[in-house]
Amino acid sequence: MDLTIFLAQVMGIYFLVTGVSALLNPEKTRKAISEVGKSYVLPYFDGALALIFGLLVVLTHNSWTNPLTSVVSAIGWLSLVEGVLMMLMPQSSISSFIMSINSKQAMTTIGTIAIIAGAYLTYMGFIA
Numbered sequence: 001m002d003l004t005i006f007l008a009q010v011m012g013i014y015f016l017v018t019g020v021s022a023l024l025n026p027e028k029t030r031k032a033i034s035e036v037g038k039s040y041v042l043p044y045f046d047g048a049l050a051l052i053f054g055l056l057v058v059l060t061h062n063s064w065t066n067p068l069t070s071v072v073s074a075i076g077w078l079s080l081v082e083g084v085l086m087m088l089m090p091q092s093s094i095s096s097f098i099m100s101i102n103s104k105q106a107m108t109t110i111g112t113i114a115i116i117a118g119a120y121l122t123y124m125g126f127i128a
Contacts (some may be wrong), residue, residue: 003061005125007072016073026107037098038121041090047086054080068124071117 020030036042057076063069086094101110 004063004069007057007061008068008125010120011072011075012118012125015114015118016122019111019118022107022111022114026104029107030102030104033098033102037095037102043091043094047083049083050079050086051083054078054083054085071121106119
């Protein structure tokens with residue numbers, strides 16, 4: 001199986017599930033995000049996971065030859081940057097940022113974007 005297709009399948013399903021979850025359970029999602037903003041451990045753990053995922057994608061799939069490879073690579077780079085920032089930024093900065101995006105409107109926007117990205121990646125990974 002081609003690496004791009006595999007990553008598109010994994011990322012697509014992940015984004016679809018998280019996007020639908022954010023739209024169907026906005027309060028649950030907001031509470032979870034609020035807990036991350038209050039914690040010292042959760043942002044570091046989230047950052048470590050994002051950093052590992054981003055490094056895995058960037059080091060194995062840094063390809064920008066067509067729209068699908070570009071989207072997969074961009075997600076890898078965004079994850080890498082998120083991981084670095086979450087691990088290096090002070091807790092107060094992380095908390096301020098998380099609380100600034102923790103609204104019902106933001107959950108709707110983020111969920112919708114995740115569903116669109118997930119639908120594209122899932123379609124390209126399984127059907128196209």
